[in-house]
Amino acid sequence: MSIFSPTFRVDRFTRLTPERLRAHGIKGIVTDLDDTLAPRNVYLPDGEVSAWIKALTDAGIKICIVSNNHEKRTSDFASPLSVPFFFEAKKPLKGGVLRALQAMGLTANETLLLGDQLFTDMVVARRCGMTSVLVDPVGTYGGWFVQFKRKLETPLRKKIEYNEF
Template structure:
């Protein structure tokens, strides 16, 4: 059962995903969680590093799509400065949001990845959707109140994952080693 939460890759942060690495793995689209993955949950304006990363991916023809459990108003406000497409109220860990993104942007499962900072929502929904997953460290160590319960459960799941899969470690990029 714990294998359902095992990420395909564990990368320190989303900015470590370069166009060359993504292309080498056949990835044409990066579906990403919003809060604490793409932007800090309490800073919807993003950073210059985020803008640079988005520009690099756009120039390489790799699409970035936000798949978030947040409301339309919250996601729209956060992604408007970056002109990013999104799926709001994605209902992760259900597969609805990821499947909707794949369908809406005409993507095959093997052409996309789901990046997020939570095992119990982002990684699990990716696996249930047949999409490779990338777990990243949260941008901030604090969370919105709705996420705090998940983090406690996640610690137990991560402990079990590391026990069952000792090779599961944080990587600097996708090319170091796949976790499965």
């Protein structure tokens, strides 16, 4: 186990159903945006994302988007979903995630963090004492920095087993 290790690894965000979340005692999700909910070049949520968010909120589960991307990208995506969001979060720094917990009125141990990157998402979850769920990136497009991080991640990612949430 290292600081990069997620608590769970699944293929897609849709694995996090209200039933499974309740079984794990999870009342809220802090989720990454780019390559977790949509490829970074897709500007609006699709029907699957909308349906997933609706199922969660109908079940009383809170959700908040915390992205390292800029305001316009985060806001354009989050606004149609009517979920709170924080942009330029600087994950793996804790600030954005802690603000999200505060906005949801939940503690770290009743919240999980969902994301696709080991060095930002999984690290910040561990630093905040949260359950973490690693998803496979949904997009292949990324700037040089994302490509660089993916290359560094590859050997670590290979060692992480999928485990049903």
